[in-house]
Amino acid sequence: MAKRLVPLLNRVLVEKIVPPSKTNAGILLPEKSTKLNSGRVTAVGPGIRDKEGKIIPVAVKEGDTVLLPEYGGTEVKLGDKEYHLFRDDDILGTLHD
Amino acid sequence: MAKRLVPLLNRVLVEKIVPPSKTNAGILLPEKSTKLNSGRVTAVGPGIRDKEGKIIPVAVKEGDTVLLPEYGGTEVKLGDKEYHLFRDDDILGTLHD
Amino acid sequence: MAKRLVPLLNRVLVEKIVPPSKTNAGILLPEKSTKLNSGRVTAVGPGIRDKEGKIIPVAVKEGDTVLLPEYGGTEVKLGDKEYHLFRDDDILGTLHD
Amino acid sequence: MAKRLVPLLNRVLVEKIVPPSKTNAGILLPEKSTKLNSGRVTAVGPGIRDKEGKIIPVAVKEGDTVLLPEYGGTEVKLGDKEYHLFRDDDILGTLHD
Amino acid sequence: MAKRLVPLLNRVLVEKIVPPSKTNAGILLPEKSTKLNSGRVTAVGPGIRDKEGKIIPVAVKEGDTVLLPEYGGTEVKLGDKEYHLFRDDDILGTLHD
Amino acid sequence: MAKRLVPLLNRVLVEKIVPPSKTNAGILLPEKSTKLNSGRVTAVGPGIRDKEGKIIPVAVKEGDTVLLPEYGGTEVKLGDKEYHLFRDDDILGTLHD
Amino acid sequence: MAKRLVPLLNRVLVEKIVPPSKTNAGILLPEKSTKLNSGRVTAVGPGIRDKEGKIIPVAVKEGDTVLLPEYGGTEVKLGDKEYHLFRDDDILGTLHD
Numbered sequence: 001m002a003k004r005l006v007p008l009l010n011r012v013l014v015e016k017i018v019p020p021s022k023t024n025a026g027i028l029l030p031e032k033s034t035k036l037n038s039g040r041v042t043a044v045g046p047g048i049r050d051k052e053g054k055i056i057p058v059a060v061k062e063g064d065t066v067l068l069p070e071y072g073g074t075e076v077k078l079g080d081k082e083y084h085l086f087r088d089d090d091i092l093g094t095l096h097d
Numbered sequence: 098m099a100k101r102l103v104p105l106l107n108r109v110l111v112e113k114i115v116p117p118s119k120t121n122a123g124i125l126l127p128e129k130s131t132k133l134n135s136g137r138v139t140a141v142g143p144g145i146r147d148k149e150g151k152i153i154p155v156a157v158k159e160g161d162t163v164l165l166p167e168y169g170g171t172e173v174k175l176g177d178k179e180y181h182l183f184r185d186d187d188i189l190g191t192l193h194d
Numbered sequence: 195m196a197k198r199l200v201p202l203l204n205r206v207l208v209e210k211i212v213p214p215s216k217t218n219a220g221i222l223l224p225e226k227s228t229k230l231n232s233g234r235v236t237a238v239g240p241g242i243r244d245k246e247g248k249i250i251p252v253a254v255k256e257g258d259t260v261l262l263p264e265y266g267g268t269e270v271k272l273g274d275k276e277y278h279l280f281r282d283d284d285i286l287g288t289l290h291d
Numbered sequence: 292m293a294k295r296l297v298p299l300l301n302r303v304l305v306e307k308i309v310p311p312s313k314t315n316a317g318i319l320l321p322e323k324s325t326k327l328n329s330g331r332v333t334a335v336g337p338g339i340r341d342k343e344g345k346i347i348p349v350a351v352k353e354g355d356t357v358l359l360p361e362y363g364g365t366e367v368k369l370g371d372k373e374y375h376l377f378r379d380d381d382i383l384g385t386l387h388d
Numbered sequence: 389m390a391k392r393l394v395p396l397l398n399r400v401l402v403e404k405i406v407p408p409s410k411t412n413a414g415i416l417l418p419e420k421s422t423k424l425n426s427g428r429v430t431a432v433g434p435g436i437r438d439k440e441g442k443i444i445p446v447a448v449k450e451g452d453t454v455l456l457p458e459y460g461g462t463e464v465k466l467g468d469k470e471y472h473l474f475r476d477d478d479i480l481g482t483l484h485d
Numbered sequence: 486m487a488k489r490l491v492p493l494l495n496r497v498l499v500e501k502i503v504p505p506s507k508t509n510a511g512i513l514l515p516e517k518s519t520k521l522n523s524g525r526v527t528a529v530g531p532g533i534r535d536k537e538g539k540i541i542p543v544a545v546k547e548g549d550t551v552l553l554p555e556y557g558g559t560e561v562k563l564g565d566k567e568y569h570l571f572r573d574d575d576i577l578g579t580l581h582d
Numbered sequence: 583m584a585k586r587l588v589p590l591l592n593r594v595l596v597e598k599i600v601p602p603s604k605t606n607a608g609i610l611l612p613e614k615s616t617k618l619n620s621g622r623v624t625a626v627g628p629g630i631r632d633k634e635g636k637i638i639p640v641a642v643k644e645g646d647t648v649l650l651p652e653y654g655g656t657e658v659k660l661g662d663k664e665y666h667l668f669r670d671d672d673i674l675g676t677l678h679d
Binding site: 049052 | 133147148149151153156157162164166167185186188189190191192193194
Binding site for chain 6: 391395399401431440466473
């Protein structure tokens with residue numbers, strides 16, 4: 001039942017990152033301070049075509065950590081895991097340490 | 098009365114896959130865990146034209162297993178069987194084992 | 195009063211096919227199983243122009259049996275007969291035996 | 292006060308045809324059977340420009356009998372007579388005997 | 389305080405023509421028969437640019453008598469006089485004796 | 486705290502002209518007759534790009550007196566003064582004595 | 583947990599400037615007079631592509647002080663700090679002393 005999804009067009013499959021609700025030292029964090037709507041890119045589509053038929057590559061790549069919009073995206077369940085599909089132009093940016 | 102449908106433009110005829118509600122071993126599965134809105138592509142149109150009149154081929158092909166959006170698509174009954182028609186850019190991705 | 199209509203642009207004149215409500219053998223069919231929203235193409239327009247002024251031919255031709263969308267189309271009465279006008283990109287596909 | 296109107300762009304000036312409510316033999320016709328929303332083209336504009344600035348000629352010409360959409364069009368009174376203005380792409384087709 | 393207005397883009401400055409409410413012979417006209425929403429063009433803009441940057445000249449010129457849409461247009465007061473500004477593609481046609 | 490604003494794209498910074506509510510001779514003017522929604526252009530952006538990437542210059546220039554639409558525009562306070570930002574295609578025309 | 587965000591497309595990361603609520607001399611300012619919705623640009627995306635696939639550079643750059651629209655933008659929390667993401671064409675202008 002667990003399948004691999006290859007997104008179409010400029011869609012991006014993202015696994016959301018659930019932030020830890022306590023610090024490493026075990027102190028409980030207030031909910032607000034930990035909320036960053038981010039995810040890891042699991043798969044990307046081939047991109048959409050521009051007006052002249054050329055493929056525009058997707059703006060993120062597999063493995064990227066991305067900042068996601070608060071709303072939108074399509075929930076997808078593959079095997080046990082929950083993912084979200086976004087159009088690449090809905091993804092806000094990439095996150096780096 | 099059973100006819101064969103050839104979709105127009107970038108439309109895709111899909112037969113939805115009804116997930117088994119119990120495992121092979123006969124254990125009833127809770128409804129949530131089995132829900133994956135997928136289907137098998139039965140027929141595809143020739144594609145739509147871009148601004149310069151060139152045909153953009155449809156992004157999926159006959160026999161593909163596809164992930165479908167939760168809403169949308171047009172129900173079509175051909176003979177005894179129920180199908181759904183989608184525009185290829187509404188199909189979320191292809192599913193692979 | 196009965197006139198011939200030549201559709202403009204990419205419009206398609208369709209005569210809806212009323213499905214028989216009993217089989218050839220005279221058995222009454224349950225309403226659901228016979229419902230297929232189809233029609234026969236009676237006349238087609240010359241097509242619309244693309245961005246560069248070239249005519250895009252209409253996707254169906256006179257005599258085609260077509261699958262129609264559930265809603266839309268303009269009812270037209272010519273002489274005794276009722277027809278419907280559709281834009282060719284609203285027609286879902288062609289039906290073949 | 293009666294003036295001649297030269298439509299702009301792709302507008303078409305149409306004089307609606309009021310169908311006779313009895314046959315030549317004087318038999319009253321039921322209202323439904325005579326209703327065909329048609330008109331005679333009185334004047335047409337020069338056409339609109341495509342993306343490259345070239346004029347697209349209007350799809351109907353003076354003297355054509357046309358099938359009109361049920362809604363839309365702008366009522367215009369010139370002298371004693373009532374006319375309607377339509378964009379040529381709202382006109383459904385031309386009618387021929 | 390009375391200023392001259394030079395419209396921008398494809399805007400057209402129009403002075404509405406108030407139809408006489410009696411004939412030259414002094415007979416009062418019923419309100420309906422005189423109503424024609426027309427005006428005299430007082431000034432026109434330079435036109436808008438098409439997709440390739442070329443100016444599309446405005447479809448009417450100073451001095452034209454034009455048929456106006458029933459709604460729309462922006463009321464402008466210059467000195468004592470009231471004018472209306474329209475986009476040239478909202479003007480329905482030109483009127484000629 | 487008083488800063489100079491350089492508008493982006495085709496935006497135009499306008500200082501509204503408050504019409505005098507009495508004539509030079511001191512006679513109070515009825516409110517309606519003085520109302521002309523005009524302003525002085527204080528700064529203009531570099532313009533937006535057309536489909537081919539070329540900059541379209543802004544249709545008004547610094548120092549122009551302009552006729553403004555009744556609604557729209559963004560209020561901006563710079564130092565003590567109030568200004569409004571408009572897209573150049575929302576400005577109705579230029580005013581000249 | 584504090585990450586660096588690289589915006590995608592034509593997005594701009596902005597840190598809002600909170601105006602002082604008293605003057606240097608310690609006099610409390612009435613709320614209205616200090617309100618200027620400005621921010622400092624912290625990071626910009628690579629820009630979006632035009633119809634021919636060429637990248638249009640973002641209209642502002644890191645370090646610019648910008649005037650922001652009253653509504654819109656996406657709140658983003660990175661580490662302890664709050665930022666806002668805007669599309670570059672929503673930013674009204676740049677502010678200079």
